[in-house]
Amino acid sequence: MTHNVLVVDDEPKLCDLLASALSQNGITVFTAGNGLHALKVLECEDIDLVISDWRMPGMDGPQLLAEIKSRFPQLPVIVMTAYSTVKNAVQSMRNGAFDYIAKPFDIDELDITVSKALQFRDILKDNQRMRAELDEHQQIDSLVGDSPSFRRVLQAIDSVRESNATILLTGESGTGKEMVARAIHKHGNRADKPFVAVNCAAIPEGLLESEMFGHRKGAFTGAVADRIGRFQQADKGTLFLDEIGEMPLALQAKILRALQERVIEPVGDPRERKVDVRVIAATNKNLLDAVAKKEFREDLYYRLNVFPIPLPALRERVEDITPLARHFANTLGAAAGKRFSGFSAEALQAMANYSWPGNIRELQNCVERATIVASGSVIEEDDLPAYLFASRPADGGVLIENNGVPADLEAALAEVEKAYILAALQQSNGVQAAAAQLIGISERSFWYRLKKLGIHVDKIVR
Template sequence: MSHNVLVVDDEPKLCDLLSSALTQNDVHVFTAGNGLQALAILEQEDIDLVISDWRMPGMDGPQLLAEVKVRYPQLPVIVMTAYSTVKNAVQSMRNGAYDYIAKPFDIDELDITVSKALQFRDIVRDNARMRAELDEHQHIDSLVGESPSFRRVLQAIDSVRDSSATILLTGESGTGKEMVARAIHRHGSRADKPFVAVNCAAIPEGLLESEMFGHRKGAFTGAVADRVGRFMQADKGTLFLDEVGDMPLALQAKILRALQERVIEPVGDPRERKVDVRVIAATNKNLLEAVANKEFREDLYYPLNVFPIPLPALRERVEDIAPLARHFAHNLGATAGKRISGFSPSALQAMTQYNWPGNIRELQNCVERATIVAQSSTIEDSDLPPYLFSAQPLQSSSLLTPEVCVPPDLEAALAEVEKAYILAALQQAQGVQAAAAQLIGISERSFWYRLKKLDIHVDKIAR
């Protein structure tokens, strides 16, 4: 297995010596002249081991060690120090260094020390991978439900899982788009290959192209080393583009070329690279509406929409609320060391009558809170958050009759309901937006968007 090692020393000859010695053992070596350069490389590259000198201009070895332990706590660091300053080595071990090498060093001793550090790194990675797989199992197991609308989702997953066709997942925030993407990957023909997720709304626009396609060293200020982009990381596997509707127009043209021709061009590198990636995109936006408003490229929409899978909101699958809640209570109770057997009838009634604007994510947060405060093995309605009882009861569309008053403007009516939930959450959170967003199971960014859309001024909320 190949490893990436970062050698940090202000003596170029020593860096060259170490590079020559280490590359013989299937190791790719990066070099830096001081701690600041080393941190820049660590931000760009997936480094398995740092070998750092003790004395360097600018940021020295002890300062670099401290920064690495804060930013990358599982990354082993070997410190190089002179025989006359063994006390420095002892101090570095106390501060979290994996080991030390005394200069001038013996090549065989160096090989042994480096091999042990890399074995340690592999063990840490394997443990992290196994934990991720367990988490992924939990996510996939969360695809719970027997409602007709959700059964259609499961049938679509089964139909497309072995295909390389591009998939577009649509639905409101919190409906489980990433869970579905992971299920498609894990149960398909690419399951043993990488699953790489990118949130297109969370990466600054200026960095998105480099993030997606990678870059060459020196391509722009701060590009101190070559970087592999997400498309190459996902080669032979699945690339999940979350919130694809928020992708800048300039990048959309390059994504289109990657989808159509299956080639990418890293920033600063004129050479094309072939990639074999199955793309799953997701959005909570109406992309056709975005196309009409010139916010999304029409020629990208159709290649993304090869196999669309719309995910229903939780209020559209009311019959799944109870089994989902039991599933979350079972898993979260076990994590918290509690044995939760279920919910009281009144608690289930309150949950099925609530509108769940934050969908499955909000339901999970609600059950987690109830699991924490529950005093017995059964979750009672008193264990549920108060905002569930301050909203209007949910009425299933199947219960509508000609006698039911249908609002003349559905969008306006839905906006009023959404505004009521937002205001109730703000009241309960005493005007703290982050807390209110958590209460209803949506991100702060989504919460701020809704405040602006609904013209809600937080400073006017009574505290």
């Protein structure tokens, strides 16, 4: 990929030296003798990186950096200074510089710094292109956000979407695994072929083999006609196996064979069928733990884990809560015939303070509820569901004292535990088995906690 770099320095000889050094790496170099000239170049040329002197007459380096961050916020800037004090370096980084180099500089050090900056620029460009291509319906659940952890997901999607490699999406429930799978399919080389989704946890074990591979008429009681399975339905396209960790061991061997040999055998039919599918699997379980417990086949795990993409929990991308909430408010409000200008500062803070055990799915439900009850164009704190504030003490005080150390550790932990359980019950509409699955514990453990914490399900506010 060809890159354009702008060098800004009031010493023509230094500009020429940098142009000569960078050109050897295939970089096209533009030069400017001062900050104002540099801004004119930026308005006319597609620049990938600016290397600017710190001390210049007129508009100096700090002023130019401020202008670039204001007009071209995603353009990386490397600052050069002969006055290489820690103060200048730290100040430039605080003001948004990508990095700095000290004059006189070493050419190898310059090459390394420039290479890192251009790689960063390429990632940002790829992310912008990915977002422009993803349609609005696919963005609603998972593909909105600009946090570092989410940018890594977008970069992984872009890397693998044209590949036929098997992909394993991991992450907690509600993190948008199916939406990511659909985005990979839609923007890959199988986009015009079927996308078939199977929830392995939702199909009874006795029917799962028939569901996957199909069956012949009369193969078992109730098989009144031939039926093709999901593998054949997805032929030439993508098969999404959600909750793969819930698949029975007996069926895992047959799934492994289908992945390895690209053949399937319908129930009651000894004839093999060739299939060409790209498989994307997803799980909220730790499959390596399941392998260690003999609950999941090790060979199938490694066959699935060709290209793993871990999806971050919403609490790990807090900076994305606001853009996600606004996106949901705009989309859901429009569907209900309402128009919202945004959220109050108090509402945004309340959402940022909450831990979101149900992740993006829970946030979407929360915003949908808020759009229904909100009476004005701004969604207020009072429009949010009460469970967001369940971990607050009843008297409005705080749970921690003594420089952040809990005054009563057991009580503080109980409050956190109670908040998670209330949120899971809210998310699952009071269905205890589903709530237990949301927070990753057994139903027995969930019932024990309900009793211990004095939570009565029939009193949960919905």
